[in-house]
Amino acid sequence: MTYRGKTLSIGLSAVAVALAVAATPAQAQSSDSMPSFNGAVLTIAYAGDVAFLGGDFTAAIVRGKQIARGHLAAIDSRSGTLLSWSPAADGRVKALAVSGTSLYLTGDFGTVGGQKRDSLARVDVATGALAPTFKHAITGRPYAITAGGTRLYLGGAFTAVDGQARGRLAAFDLSTGALDPRWRPTADDQVETLAAGGGRVYAGGKFHKINTIPGYDRLVALDPAGGAIITAFRPRPPVxxxxxxxxxxxxxxxxxxxxxxxxxYTPGGTLRWSATFDGDAQAVTVLGDVVYAGGHFDRACSTARTGAQGTCVDGSDNRVKLAALAVGDGHLLDWTADANGVEGVLALASNAELGTVAMGGAFTTVDGRTQKRFAQFS
Structure with a gap:
């Protein structure tokens, strides 16, 4: 099974603010004591002291015992306690976003809490109660959400919402759930990830054209109100x-x-630095002066050159599924906390107030210890 097409909880309105605050990066090689899960964790979103998780899992594992959790779970980040919060979805949860007292989710589900919801829903962060808003019909598959200002933004491989054409991007009113009639940018291929910050909505994925305009390959900045391209940001990553x-x-x-x-990249789209690995980087988060990367790589390459199947050509350092890089210049830091598995790490999130970094994925060990599919470092 592949977990491509998932996204992370980076760029949430609450998290975006936290990322801008200086914090001490996680240094612990050994992860905190946390529950494990019986299926992949694909997305993580912090709200205060609570880490919300979504993914393929149907149970949490606490001291060897399985406790039912339908693709959604909440953990007390300070104590590692699995919380009773449990608004079960009937299918994969790909992305989460927190705004105020609400948690927004998207994925391959048809019901949440036993009530019909087509791939998009809103629940209360404290009680898990399903809100009557965000009840839509989505044609295609959503992969990403982020909250910013008064809107929730959705990205993926969908073509319509409630029968109204939308080209892989859409926005909704955060409080009422109504589809935004103004925000209607289009992408010519799927959107894998979204992030809101600095008065912009950033979208990343496979696309080459935005609003039918070429030259904004795979990464673009959009106006949060009208969806126009912010032309000053044009990095054009090659992959x-x-x-x-x-x-x-x-x-x-x-x-x-x-x-x-x-x-x-700078907000102006200038490349500041790039770090290369021998496998896909699938997750990224920032805590203080450290950038954390996750993926299914095993080595960090000494230079940008790679050979057949991505092998490092000019030397490398072992970094199995996880790596830490300096914010300023991207140099590789000594921090290691190796994970295992083919797909490895699929989600990263950070909490500046707690000084923690959380990871989710398809791994079953972290730093040589059994820790299945979710871990946190503090």
């Missing part, structure tokens, strides 16, 4: 963009390709 993180002074992207890479 697919899987994940984004936005801070007050930079945009950080995770990419696939021949090998994989994490890149840092």
């Amino acid at each position: 697919i963009t899987y994940a984004l993180a936005v801070t007050s002074d930079g945009v950080y992207s995770a990419h696939g390709g021949q090998g994989g890479r994490v890149s840092a």
